[in-house]
Amino acid sequence: MAMDIRSLVLDSNKDIYSAIEEIIKKPSQDEPFYICDVSNLIWKVHNWRKLMPRVEIFFATKCNNSSIVVETFAALGLGFDCASKEEIQKILSLGVPPERIVFSNPTKLFSHLTYAAEVGVNVMTFDNEAELYKIQKYHSKAQLLLRLRCDDESARYQLGEKFGACPVTEASGLLKVAKSIGLNVIGIHFHVGCGCVNYMAYYIAIATAKKVFDTGASLGYTFKLLDIGGGYPGEGFRPLDKIAEFINKALEEHFPDNSVKIIAEPGKYCCNTAFKLVSRIHSKKVVTDHYEQKVRMYYMDVGAYNALFNILVNEYYMYRPVTIENSAQLFPSIVWGPTSDTRDRLSEKVDYLPELNIGDWLIFEEAGGYTVSITCEYNGFASPLIYTVINKEDCLLLTEKLQSPFPQDKFTSSLEAFFTGHKNPYSFRQKYF
Template identity: 35%
Template sequence: MNGYLNESNFMMVEEGFTTRDLLENLLVELCPAVRSDQQAFFVADLGDIVKKHLRFLKALPRVKPYFPVKCNGSEGVMRLLAELGTGFACTTKAEISRVQSIGVPADKIFYSSPCKQVAHIKYAPSHGVRLMTFDNEVELSKVARSHPHARMLLGIAADSSPSAHLSMTFGTTLKSCRRLLETAKEQDVEVVGVSFHLGSHGPEPQAFAQAVAAAQLAFEMGTELGYQMYLLDIGGGFPGTEDTRARFEEVAAVINSALDLYFPDGCGVEIMATPGRYYVTSAFTFASSITAREELPLEQPGSEEEESDGKKSLVYHLSDGIYSTFSCLLFDSPCPKPQLHKRPCPERPSHSSSLRGPPEHTEDHIAEGLELPELQVGDWLIFEDMGAYTMATSSLLGGRPRPRITYAMSRLAW
């Protein structure tokens, strides 16, 4: 943490100074030299992450958080969470290497990918990482050959809702658990617990109770086969914006009740979770400039009056797109409604507007059907709640540098 003070992209701010205030100050510095090639940037309130961490520990006192690196691998977030004492859920050997490079011990690393490359599995034991997950025989065999001292969590698909079958949810069915546990026994693989993940898009609170109940059944199967299982991973899916705080509290209450019923305190089972969006979504605000605009013909106006009311159909190209920051849209995240840096005149009409990435990528569609006042090249749009899946998957396609991040923290949070 002390290293932040030496970083050119870290700012200590007074209490009450908001992320939007800092962002506005940065834009004031940029706007005198308005250019169409201004690079997009983030402002990250690290104090918001501290607040979320304390809220998580208070709401779920038995649950140890492991932050999924793929959700937001920025240096500031990683170092802060390491200082706060969270564990880390990694999906590749590169992620394992990153968290270990900032001093995270191997026993706080969960190799959480359900489908691992053999080379990455072999990397784990050489760096002391033992905790992994599996949900099929192929994965089990790979681990048995390449990491015989691994501690495995059996991944179960606990959500039986119709929408779950339409998603990329991993995990085996309860019917298959015994067969997989027997196979693990035959291959001398140590299974230490059960894992489930209900998805990242706001599962109903009661779904957590059902999943914990299913996990308890899987624990019973393991016990019958002679396993000493002591770890339950309840995954992620915790909401991360300020307007969903009440929902988070509701989810936490349901989880606590289910744990008290199926895994009561003192039963010897430790509880962990992998909250990603919860920690970082609201901490990051993003600013991107308009680099080009197009005016499209209106489709089938309903009357002559509509033709003459000044309405337009406009397309704005931003300095960033789905191959970088807006890659979050590929994870089914909704695009936050943009806010205008410059306050429009009340009498200015709104127009049907679309947002797209740089013009050279014709398929780079960010948002459609927005109602915005007429904007110009060089204007800035501001997007809040942009901390999750906005940088871990970003590329340097087209030679564009990744958006700069300016970190801020209030003295009170520090």
């Protein structure tokens, strides 16, 4: 693949769509691809820090484990939430110190726990008694966060059915067991559920966490860490501002003492809008349905298994054809993914789309969350490659950032191409950090 496009530095008069056009007009370009706007990743971090200066980001690696994302976030000094040995290995390999990793999986594999002990990843979550005994045996120096069940009804994915101890009926008992076997519990963790749209959920969860902090104190613990999990909006049309307001207020009221460190594990918020997925229609047919209606059927090169996993659980993506006018006439249509699975279709219902043709490209606008990291090569269709773009100023900023504290030779993949010829420190540090 040509390096000039793989890592394109954009002048101010160019945007990401011009980069997409540049890629798709190459006659050799036949495969689907992602395009990642690194400047958007940087902006998301900047925006979070501006809105919630007290809350440090520990990016949820599971949401997007591509090199470009984790390298950029490592360069910006973020911490990471890792769920497994492999994720921990990946993050450590970037030069991120183990103290900036939280092993945020309340039910861990033995070998992963042993590995965490070996490499000094000590902060980890738990929500049950058996896990405590396991931790005592395999990682007795662990610093534990009790995960509370705090999921909100509004969340698209409620995680509480699987993880989290009830703050009322279970928390105190678990803390007593931890104390009795000499484990060090240092704080509380919760996750209100992915795609939570109820701002109050965070407020209530923080207030609940405070009560369990008090229970901990009554048992002789001094908790010093509160991890307010993930669930923050990943869609561009849902800003973070309102949630941040509720979180800041709850922290002021319940955790006014700055000696308690506050971290969060946003996934989709950090990386969803930075990615676009660009896919091509390779086949087409027109059928007549039960209502004698003509339905256009399009077959494209990405689907549930190589990129858009969430269509299997009825989550839909915003997409549009690259070249067709907005005002074009719409027809009933079904867009299929490339595999043999009939569930591999973009939407359960019939969509209304302009007339499309074989060879047309579709852009999926916000495709950075739980796409790249959840793929398999079912039927032999590979996960699309990732092109990256960044604007000139951010490129200079990252160059400067990467010189310290992360050794530049660790960043061997996609970021490398940004660094040629940009030696001067740049004043954007002021703007973002």
